[in-house]
Amino acid sequence: MNASLPLNTASAVDCAPVLKERGQREVFCGLTGIIWLHRKMQDAFFLVVGSRTCAHLIQSAAGVMIFAEPRFATAIMEERDLAGLADANEELDRIVDQLLERRPEIKSLFLVGSCPSEVIKLDLSKAAQRLGAKHGRQVRILNYSGSGIETTFTEGEDACLASLVPVMPELPASAPPNLIIVGSLPDIVEDQFLRLFAELGIENVASLPERSVADLPGVGPNTRFLLAQPFLGDTAQRLKERGAQRLDALFPFGVQGTTDWLKVAATEFGIDLQHFEEITLPYQLRADRAIAHQRKRLEGKSIFFMPDSQLEVPLARFLANELGMVLTEVGSPYLHRTHLAQELAVLPAGVILSEGQDVDRQLDRVRATKPDLTVCGLGLANPLESEGLCTKWAIELVFSPIHGFDQAGDLAELFARPLRRRDVLRV
Amino acid sequence: MQLSVWTYEGPPHVGAMRVATAMDGVHYLLHSPQGDTYADLLFTMIERRDKRPPVTYTTFQARDLGKDTSQLFQTAALDVVERFQPDAMLVGASCTAELIQDDPAGLIENMGLPIPVIPLELPSYQRKEHWGAAETFYQIVRKLSDKSRTRSPIDGRRPLVNLLGPTALGFRHRDDIVEITGLLGHMGIEVNVTAPLGANAGDIAKLGEADFNIVLYPETGDLAADYLKREFGQPAIRTIPIGVGATQDFVREVAALAGVDPEPMLQEGLSRLSWWSRSIDSNYLTGKRVFIFGDATHAVAAARIASEELGFTVAGLGCYNREYARDIRAAAKLYDVEPLITDDHLAVEKAIKEAQVELVLGTQMERHIAKRFGIGCAVISSPVHVQDFPARFSPQMGFEGANVLFDEWVHPLVMGLEEHLLTMFRDDFEFNDHSGPSHLGPGHSAPAPEDFAAPANDTETVWSEDAQRELKKIPFFVRGKAKRNTETFAAEQGVATIELATLYEAKAHYAQ
Ligand code: SF4
Numbered sequence: 001m002n003a004s005l006p007l008n009t010a011s012a013v014d015c016a017p018v019l020k021e022r023g024q025r026e027v028f029c030g031l032t033g034i035i036w037l038h039r040k041m042q043d044a045f046f047l048v049v050g051s052r053t054c055a056h057l058i059q060s061a062a063g064v065m066i067f068a069e070p071r072f073a074t075a076i077m078e079e080r081d082l083a084g085l086a087d088a089n090e091e092l093d094r095i096v097d098q099l100l101e102r103r104p105e106i107k108s109l110f111l112v113g114s115c116p117s118e119v120i121k122l123d124l125s126k127a128a129q130r131l132g133a134k135h136g137r138q139v140r141i142l143n144y145s146g147s148g149i150e151t152t153f154t155e156g157e158d159a160c161l162a163s164l165v166p167v168m169p170e171l172p173a174s175a176p177p178n179l180i181i182v183g184s185l186p187d188i189v190e191d192q193f194l195r196l197f198a199e200l201g202i203e204n205v206a207s208l209p210e211r212s213v214a215d216l217p218g219v220g221p222n223t224r225f226l227l228a229q230p231f232l233g234d235t236a237q238r239l240k241e242r243g244a245q246r247l248d249a250l251f252p253f254g255v256q257g258t259t260d261w262l263k264v265a266a267t268e269f270g271i272d273l274q275h276f277e278e279i280t281l282p283y284q285l286r287a288d289r290a291i292a293h294q295r296k297r298l299e300g301k302s303i304f305f306m307p308d309s310q311l312e313v314p315l316a317r318f319l320a321n322e323l324g325m326v327l328t329e330v331g332s333p334y335l336h337r338t339h340l341a342q343e344l345a346v347l348p349a350g351v352i353l354s355e356g357q358d359v360d361r362q363l364d365r366v367r368a369t370k371p372d373l374t375v376c377g378l379g380l381a382n383p384l385e386s387e388g389l390c391t392k393w394a395i396e397l398v399f400s401p402i403h404g405f406d407q408a409g410d411l412a413e414l415f416a417r418p419l420r421r422r423d424v425l426r427v
Numbered sequence: 428m429q430l431s432v433w434t435y436e437g438p439p440h441v442g443a444m445r446v447a448t449a450m451d452g453v454h455y456l457l458h459s460p461q462g463d464t465y466a467d468l469l470f471t472m473i474e475r476r477d478k479r480p481p482v483t484y485t486t487f488q489a490r491d492l493g494k495d496t497s498q499l500f501q502t503a504a505l506d507v508v509e510r511f512q513p514d515a516m517l518v519g520a521s522c523t524a525e526l527i528q529d530d531p532a533g534l535i536e537n538m539g540l541p542i543p544v545i546p547l548e549l550p551s552y553q554r555k556e557h558w559g560a561a562e563t564f565y566q567i568v569r570k571l572s573d574k575s576r577t578r579s580p581i582d583g584r585r586p587l588v589n590l591l592g593p594t595a596l597g598f599r600h601r602d603d604i605v606e607i608t609g610l611l612g613h614m615g616i617e618v619n620v621t622a623p624l625g626a627n628a629g630d631i632a633k634l635g636e637a638d639f640n641i642v643l644y645p646e647t648g649d650l651a652a653d654y655l656k657r658e659f660g661q662p663a664i665r666t667i668p669i670g671v672g673a674t675q676d677f678v679r680e681v682a683a684l685a686g687v688d689p690e691p692m693l694q695e696g697l698s699r700l701s702w703w704s705r706s707i708d709s710n711y712l713t714g715k716r717v718f719i720f721g722d723a724t725h726a727v728a729a730a731r732i733a734s735e736e737l738g739f740t741v742a743g744l745g746c747y748n749r750e751y752a753r754d755i756r757a758a759a760k761l762y763d764v765e766p767l768i769t770d771d772h773l774a775v776e777k778a779i780k781e782a783q784v785e786l787v788l789g790t791q792m793e794r795h796i797a798k799r800f801g802i803g804c805a806v807i808s809s810p811v812h813v814q815d816f817p818a819r820f821s822p823q824m825g826f827e828g829a830n831v832l833f834d835e836w837v838h839p840l841v842m843g844l845e846e847h848l849l850t851m852f853r854d855d856f857e858f859n860d861h862s863g864p865s866h867l868g869p870g871h872s873a874p875a876p877e878d879f880a881a882p883a884n885d886t887e888t889v890w891s892e893d894a895q896r897e898l899k900k901i902p903f904f905v906r907g908k909a910k911r912n913t914e915t916f917a918a919e920q921g922v923a924t925i926e927l928a929t930l931y932e933a934k935a936h937y938a939q
Binding site: 024025026027028029030031032049051052053054055056057059060061069070072073074075076077078079081082088091092094095098099115116118119120147148149150152360377378379380381382383385386 | 429430432434437460472477479480486489492503510773
């Protein structure tokens with residue numbers, strides 16, 4: 001069990017070799033987050049103000065069309081909306097009226113900015129205010145940007161959650177301490193964490209986002225928060241501005257990460273260490289057992305991460321430390337130095353970190369490295385497979401429950417499956 | 428602005444990608460933000476292409492705006508030439524780049540690149556995917572066709588044709604081409620060039636050598652065919668060989684232009700559809716109500732087959748591509764239905780519901796709608812899904828295509844023999860209403876038990892117990908219709924409570 005590895009925060013983090021790339025990127029934009037955010041927040045609707053491309057992106061990234069009228073849509077701008085901002089605003093108001101009439105059950109409406117709406121400088125925060133004044137009684141109107149010129153893939157969730165922070169209820173200095181888990185998690189994972197915190201004896205635990213936007217947790221000087229995802233820089237910043245404190249921990253992937261994440265909170269909330277060990281040990285052992293099945297297959301195998309979701313560094317740490325994989329290049333669209341400090345400290349030496357992308361050059365490196373497994377986006381997976389390289393689609397890591405003790409085995413299995421498949425196929 | 432949940436067509440630059448990806452040695456430089464790279468997955472995942480689409484996205488970011496986006500574009504152009512060494516390069520802007528007005532065409536012109544460059548103007552806020560593909564193909568043909576290479580005298584050589592329109596991500600284009608090429612081969616006609624699918628710059632150069640063109644997919648091939656007619660005087664055949672009758676018409680037209688004898692190709696028995704359809708088991712297909720929706724070309728073709736070759740009743744007909752609305756309107760007249768021209772899938776859903784049909788022939792969008800209503804469905808047109816790229820050979824066109832259509836359209840329906848048995852053994856405990864037809868497999872759930880208390884229409888009618896019991900005896904696959912009809916009838920007659928007699932009076936009233 002690796003859970004008690006010492007965290008050497010003093011290690012030479014800033015010396016870790018980082019390849020900074022500013023070439024062509026092959027990543028989704030922040031609009032993509034709507035696919036999982038709308039499933040999580042069940043009283044919210046996401047209206048993208050964008051182009052046909054934006055609508056097509058969401059539909060294509062969702063892979064299969066969701067079987068019902070989903071809680072998202074695009075207000076597709078047309079030629080005449082570009083004539084003048086006054087017209088565009090008027091049109092937007094008309095669309096929102098139309099939408100709210102058809103979907104009266106919506107309690108929160110996110111106006112989501114896109115590249116086109118930003119380039120023409122359509123001010124969605126003003127629009128949200130204006131529409132809020134009109135529809136405020138029925139629905140809360142919020143806004144954020146998921147545009148590709150501002151956000152990369154998971155940063156769309158960051159922008160969305162950051163837009164919720166200002167409307168979280170204020171908790172006074174006299175309020176009892178509370179803990180917020182920040183990051184949209186599948187319900188099953190969220191419930192596991194809530195049970196664990198309860199077992200540990202930490203009360204007042206809430207999530208951002210909650211399943212219903214109407215139930216936003218309160219925030220104040222006694223609020224502590226744990227990031228469940230590494231890509232929530234702006235959300236963390238806004239929470240800090242409202243007096244909350246971030247608890248610095250590894251991210252809750254694998255036994256090591258989950259244990260550390262929980263332990264930091266336990267320590268902060270004054271939970272007895274022995275009690276912590278007693279409660280978490282059975283979970284750790286169970287997770288270790290689940291992981292052990294996959295270790296045989298993954299140990300000693302090399303892995304290359306193309307930049308995708310910012311989950312790359314914590315996942316690489318899990319795969320190296322708990323499954324014995326050999327890290328080659330770990331690419332991330334953006335490295336949040338502060339939030340990742342602990343993660344970077346426990347990464348094995350000699351890893352190449354890359355930030356940003358120049359996709360063709362990176363593919364050259366993949367071919368030169370010939371890793372056993374390459375984690376990459378959907379546009380690249382089949383082409384690499386046809387060149388004989390084994391791949392894992394990165395997007396599955398964002399859609400699947402992978403956090404916490406009881407998903408550690410599943411997470412390992414996601415990486416083991418492509419390799420297992422190679423082994424069994426005889427065609 | 429237009430409120431949209433699902434779209435039938437992507438933006439026009441996706442159409443351009445479909446052309447570039449279909450071809451060999453043509454690279455597309457697209458000025459666009461990073462998120463637009465999603466389009467690659469359409470080709471690598473849905474179509475399972477084993478190569479990345481030949482597209483380079485400049486992926487400018489907010490911090491580049493106003494400073495060096497044009498620089499970025501030019502650097503990317505040089506990179507493309509160096510790395511991919513294409514025979515020709517398309518350049519254009521996506522919706523966002525269109526707004527920042529960098530003018531890719533102007534920028535590229537000044538660079539003096541060593542390869543032919545084709546600037547594309549695809550207005551993202553007016554046009555859509557099909558048009559984008561058609562315009563791109565036309566621009567390629569205009570630029571790369573060699574005006575000096577024209578048809579040679581026929582002097583004993585085989586007639587030569589071009590097949591125009593197939594693209595990457597097209598609905599069954601891969602197999603249609605094989606089928607039609609084979610059919611033409613049997614007629615002694617040779618294919619000069621098939622484009623864009625599988626063509627390179629050299630192929631485009633020799634388009635003018637063909638005797639005539641065959642436009643298999645007007646949505647993407649029409650503009651190029653018009654140009655070739657103007658430039659080379661090549662006539663074009665626009666009869667789409669989908670279905671037995673249409674394929675026979677196609678054969679006759681092709682034979683006339685090529686000066687060959689059509690008769691050997693018109694023999695009966697070339698497609699099994701004719702006999703399968705006349706065979707006794709197909710009796711039950713008579714008058715089945717179908718709703719047809721897709722791109723105009725496939726929808727019009729499907730309507731003819733449904734009506735003439737399977738004996739269905741066309742109960743709805745429409746398309747999502749307005750550019751071809753005229754074809755749909757003309758066809759709708761033949762079948763005496765209201766044409767539905769819309770790209771709002773909610774309007775299509777409403778129309779399907781109202782048409783009370785037993786089969787939907789549509790796109791993946793309609794497949795979902797039909798699934799929700801518990802109606803059988805076969806996909807006949809793009810937009811496509813991974814399922815629309817079957818491993819097996821399954822064309823839509825030609826005589827083999829007709830066989831495929833028979834299978835694919837008829838299987839979602841309850842089979843004739845089976846329908847008969849279902850009725851006979853309705854009360855058998857193993858063979859009851861809720862087992863559903865066996866060929867739909869164990870995963871296919873039978874419709875949920877209906878709530879008899881709730882009227883199917885918004886009427887105040889009540890069912891007497893007798894009538895309700897009788898209603899349950901009607902096979903489930905027609906019960907919904909019987910229920911609706913009876914209630915409508917009762918409402919019209921001002922009957923408050925539906926008795927046994929009302930049920931049968933309604934039945935008589937609606938009997939055809
Ligand atoms: S990158 Fe911009 S234009 Fe493209 S889909 Fe994303 S928000 Fe829309």
